Amino acid sequence: MFTEQGSEEGPTVRELAVQALSSIERGYDLLAPKFDLTPYRTPDRVLDAVTRAVRELGPFDTGLDVCCGTGAGVGVLRQLCRERVVGVDFSAGMLAEARAAFPPGSGTAPAGEGPAIDWVRADARSLPFAPAFDLALSFGAFGHFLPAERFGLFAEVYGSLRPGGQFVFPIGAPPPVGSRAYWSLLGFDAAMRVRNALWRPTFVMYYRTFRLGDVLADLTRAGFVVRLQPLTELGPRPDGSPRARLVVATRK
Secondary structure, eight states: OOOOOOOTTSOOHHHHHHHHTSOHHHHHHHHGGGGGGSTTSOOHHHHHHHHHHHHTTOOEEEEEEETOTTTHHHHHHHHHEEEEEEEEESOHHHHHHHHHHSOTTOSSSOTTOSOEEEEEEOOGGGOOOOSOEEEEEOOSOGGGSOHHHHHHHHHHHHHHEEEEEEEEEEEEOOOOTTSHHHHHHHHHHHHHHHHHHHSSSOOOOOSSSOOHHHHHHHHHHTTEEEEEEEOGGGOBOTTSSBSEEEEEEEEO
């Protein structure tokens, strides 16, 4: 999880409470207009570090942002892909904000150049794509999937990539046991489990279920060849290990 402090113009406590008591889809439709003002948007420093690291893996013609939200990952792909970029999400509200953020001709390339950008409303657990993409990425979405769903999600991404295509995403090191961040994430997950035991519809958002060893195993089971690349721009932990790594999963 990568977060920064939210803006004072972000959602109120009441708005967040209404969102949290909704379904995931309805909750994000409600949150979408102010999502980029919350601490839940992936920080620019992470987006920039991933952009520079992935650029060395290219070139790429086509890219897919899985669970694109308001389009932060599309902004990365637009810098990396030459022909076409697609953002997919199941929240109509998020897609509306993404379209507004990336209108036609909004890029830095001269008019008529740069990749075409398309938006698709779909569930990432059932992606509507043939093997058409050279690159897929995702930022900050995996907490919305239960561990039992993770293999199926990865298999859907695998099926959307061309042979040799790459699925990349950053993954942060877990906070030290006993640290403030550790207790914060533990408390959030505990509160979410209580909420889902008492309230319907459920709202899946768990920060402590995306463990690196399990993720690598599910990627491998889905058919990927996987390696890890330190994101050195984001600095080391006190013990010298990387604060974050880039997962690079390649379709055979």
